[in-house]
Amino acid sequence: MIPVAKPQIDEAEIQAVTEVLRSGMIAQGQRVADFEAAFAEYTGTEHAIAVNSGTAALHAALLAHGIGKGDEVITSSFSFIATANSILYTGARPVFSDIEHETYNLDPDQIAEKITGKTKAIMPVHLYGHPADMKAIREIAEDHKLTLIEDACQAHGAKYNGKKVGSFGTGAFSFYPTKNMTTSEGGIITTNNAEVAEKARMIRAHGSSQRYLHEMLGFNLRMTDICAAIGLVQLGKLDDYTAKRQYNAKRLTEGLQDIEGISCPTIKEGCEHVFHQYTICSSERDKLAEYLNQNGVGTGIHYPITIHRQPLYQELGYTDTLSESEKASREVLSLPVHPQLTESEIDTIIDNIRQWSEDK
Incomplete structure (x- = not known):
């Protein structure tokens, strides 16, 4: 059987994991920091915040932008369910808009009619690795003063007019085993907004910016150094x-x-x-x-x-x-x-x- 998907792991990834295991530092440490820096450089963004899944990346990105109860987020219904569930997790309501026939991505011409006084964000999905129409969608977001969050979980390295996805708004990527690159499981948030980046870092670590000082409600969404070590090798490939x-x-x-x-x-x-x-x-x-x-x-x-x-x-x-x-x-x-x-x-x-x- 020719498999529809097949993760690529070889000796380089195995050696990278072995080095972490032997180091004794296997939770969130220097490998995670190195991976974040490398991924930010790769996507052309100022910040990257590594988490433990693509779903966590979407959830934390929404929370970092203040999305919550009573808000609405416009997104696609033709996607993996994590896209919409991440909105529900915040207490907000997904509002579904239809897709283009050609790309299966959000149709910009249909987004405006979905906007209400409760709308706080648009979350386009770069489905299958094809970029959504970011020029049109970003213009809509700017005109209506809406947050733009990119579900780039399937689109590592995809470009729109020469610019990589995940850099137009706040991006969320997945590193599930069958994605274009993997960390075994994991995700990452990309942003050029320093305040959003700091909030996302706190959200992933129990709402803490320093040990044992908890300033907001957060979660345990951290990536391990084991995963980050795999990610550094995979990013190079x-x-x-x-x-x-x-x-x-x-x-x-x-x-x-x-x-x-x-x-x-x-x-x-x-x-x-x-x-x-x-x-x-x-x-x-x-x-x-x-x-x-x-x-x-x-x-x-x-x-x-x-x-x-x-x-x-x-x-x-x-x-x-x-x-x-x-x-x-x-x-x-x-x-x-x-x-x-x-x-x-x-x-x-x-x-x-x-x-x-x-x-x-």
Whole structure:
């Protein structure tokens, strides 16, 4: 079976972890500080605050901006549920806006109608590694004096007009094992706002800026030096990983773009897609997925149920009609694109989809 995702860990990461274990300093220490500095430099931001998951990064970023009970945050329903749940954790209410057909990211033309007197932030998702339309979305945020928080959990290194995501507002990244780079589990907040950075650091450490002095309600969201050691190695490989993902995506598109009924990923002008997922679209998605799985090609559906249709959100009273989001949930199918794919495996993926198309 060709896996749809495959973490890349080799001797460099193992050696880095071994060094931390032997040092005796395995909680949040110098490796975390080094990783934060390196990631801030990589994203072109002044501050990076490492935490223990991408969800924690979203949650802490919202809290650091003062988002709380009674507030509304506009975001996408076509995402992993952590996007919206992180808003609920603060006591605020997610407000869902529909997506663009081409990129599966928030459609800027539909955001303004969702803004109310309670709206405090917009949280675009750079889904699958394709940047959202940050020029348009940032203009909306500035015009309405709204906080801009980027869910960049799938978009490490993606660029919009030459600028890396996570640097337009306050960014949140995930380092889950199947992401474009990993720390085994972890996340990070990026920001150019010193006050937000300081609040985020306090939130991750029980509301403390110095030991045993607790100035606000916080949590234990800290990253370990073990995770940061892996992250430092992985960050050094990220550009090479990205180039391989982009190459694999190009090969897949070249082999699939002329097949009737299959829509390949779109890359908008000025955007650099880092292909956390290579996601095609087909009205016969489930039949195609079954065929591929039976023939040794792993697939994924990201995501089969929009967030506002999840049982939790139905219980909360969400009744939105989001036509593009709901259509995408019925038709998207992610194919293997990870850096460890071989040329032969890419050919196998293409050949199987072409055969399925000819046989149906």
